[in-house]
Amino acid sequence: MAVTLHDVARRAGVSIKTVSNVINDYPHIRPATRTRVEEAIAELGYTPNLTARNLRSGRTGAIALAVPDLALNYFAELAAAVIAEAESAGFAVLVEQTGGERERELELLQSPRRKLTDGLIFSARGMGQEDASRLDVPYPLVLLGERIFDENVDHVTMRNVEAAQAATRYLLGSARRRIAVVGAHRGEVVGSAGLRLRGYREALEEAGIPSDPDLITYADPWHRFNGAASVRTLIETGVAFDAVFAFNDALAFGAMRALDEAGLRVPQDVAVIGFDDVDEAEYSIPSLTSVDPGRAWIARSAVGRLLERITAPEAAGPPRLLLADFRIVERESATAGARGSGA
Structure with missing residues (x-):
């Protein structure tokens, strides 16, 4: 039979409510109690019922990432970084590819698939400034890239x-x-x-x-x-x-x-x-x-900002523009003083 909250509570010698608080990462738990519950979970192999938890919270436990072209290494590596960041926070990621086409991007913003996720990280390429009003959507949204500048949407981009x-x-x-x-x-x-x-x-x-x-x-x-x-x-x-x-x-x-x-x-x-x-x-x-x-920082900041909007919207504050730092990584194809060497 499946291990239940009652089983974990009995093993740890605490209430079911305490086990639930530990699973949901409630902050005001004594360290010794948290450790005891976590050990009981590990010993019994308990797996939380994510479906029930999501029904209670009104969330799906997933976010979406939309990029123009996964054949480009930048977007493939960005997607991997976003997935890693989201998974560390307990969220799955649905990745979509738009081809950078305006009509596909507009369709994606209004797609019924958005109901399968709690928010969207969106790298727009085909849309223009005239489409800014289409970004007024009823779910958390974080923009990547430079196509749309809109003070009403969180925007993470590079310099x-x-x-x-x-x-x-x-x-x-x-x-x-x-x-x-x-x-x-x-x-x-x-x-x-x-x-x-x-x-x-x-x-x-x-x-x-x-x-x-x-x-x-x-x-x-x-x-x-x-x-x-x-x-x-x-x-x-x-x-x-x-x-x-x-x-x-x-x-x-x-x-x-x-x-x-x-x-x-x-x-x-x-x-x-x-x-x-x-x-x-x-x-x-x-x-x-x-x-x-600053790809790693962009992924971390975009996921972090989106999760703020999802989990604590009242504390997230007004939309923000976040700019990544950059650096030049010197390798063999262009190095200081290389001109004419080896002739």
């Missing part, structure tokens, strides 16, 4: 402009002057591509170097094949460049492949820096210098 400035300055600091961009989006202002392009241009202006439109290549989606195609086009058209700033690591991996095919050495002939610092960056050949935009 795209500042990080792109830092990446460009890093390349300029190793005497690179013809820095090609891989991954711009035509006409985009708000969004990762638009903000990173802005940071790149501001860093060039700060250094007194004019931005050359011939050095800006466009790629969407940000997959390896587009990174390779962009660099092949630069080489075929004879555009001179001595560095590549790829707007994500997948584009950078493709760019390095194309450079290798052309007989150009990385970093001696062309330095390469990526963005996202995915796990693969450490193991590519050469290993990839990249911007770590």
Whole structure:
């Protein structure tokens, strides 16, 4: 027969209410009592009836995460980090992929599936500022990314402009002057591509170097094949460049492949820096210098903020904008003083 609360209470020598308080992590329990109950739970192999608990609390015990593209390592690793953070708090995660398409994102916000979860962490790409009113939803919501700026929604994001400035300055600091961009989006202002392009241009202006439109290549989606195609086009058209700033690591991996095919050495002939610092960056050949935009912090902060909204909405306060710190992780593809070495 299944072990019950009564069994645990008898083994621990406490009331059923005390066992329930321990299971629900009630704070005002004496440490010795908590230990005794936890030992009884372990000895008997008791498993709480989560369905009954959720019915009592009005919660499902699950949250949703919606991202544009799980084929991109950044979003796959972000999803893994969100799942780990949520599980540590006793919540499951339902992961959905939107393809970054506006209609799918709008449908997701109103989907009946939202009733299966207690809240949503949402990385929007297709929606625009004109869709901000659609974020007024009857459940806890935390936004990721840059697409929607709305003071009425919690928003966890990265410092795209500042990080792109830092990446460009890093390349300029190793005497690179013809820095090609891989991954711009035509006409985009708000969004990762638009903000990173802005940071790149501001860093060039700060250094007194004019931005050359011939050095800006466009790629969407940000997959390896587009990174390779962009660099092949630069080489075929004879555009001179001595560095590549790829707007994500997948584009950078493709760019390095194309450079290798052309007989150009990385970093001696062309330095390469990526963005996202995915796990693969450490193991590519050469290993990839990249911007770590604070992915782990973003996952931790997004889950924490959403759970505040779910479990203690009256104490969560007004919506907040949370910005992650970033750092440049130096590896072999772009290193200080590497220009010309090994010639």
